[in-house]
Amino acid sequence: MDAGLAVTSKAVAVVELGMTRRQVRRLLGNPNQLMNDRRYRRLYSRSGLVLGGWRRGRSEAWLYVDVPQAGRLTFVHFDRGRVAKVFTQRSAEGDSGDRERA
Structure with missing residues (x-):
């Protein structure tokens, strides 16, 4: 994360479907x-954090650790360079505190 940039829940909530990488x-x-x-599926398929709608060579995920707060993971899934899904959950697997926008 950029030095001095404090990412809040509000900033994560502002991420909208269709935004570009630059905007995010x-x-x-x-x-x-x-x-x-390929890398995302290898790392996270066993944890239950599989994002649907992947297109080979056109999709990528950005992972933010401790965003918007300590102990949270935020995934931003891009398809063809645009936000297709935003997923935030606690770092611990299987936690019920998940929030997803798709």
Whole structure:
């Protein structure tokens, strides 16, 4: 994440479907991880965090750790360079505190 950029719940809530990568980066800063469809599936398919609608070579996910607060993970799924889904959950697997927009 960019130095000095405090990402709040409000900033995450402002991320809208259809936004560009540049718009998301302005709101949330640089992601902790960038993942293409193959890497994302390899890392997260066993955890139940599989995002639907992946298109080979056209989809990627950005992972923000401790965003919007400590202990939370926020995934921003892009399809063809535009936000297709935003998913926030607690770091612990299987937690019921999930929030998703699609």
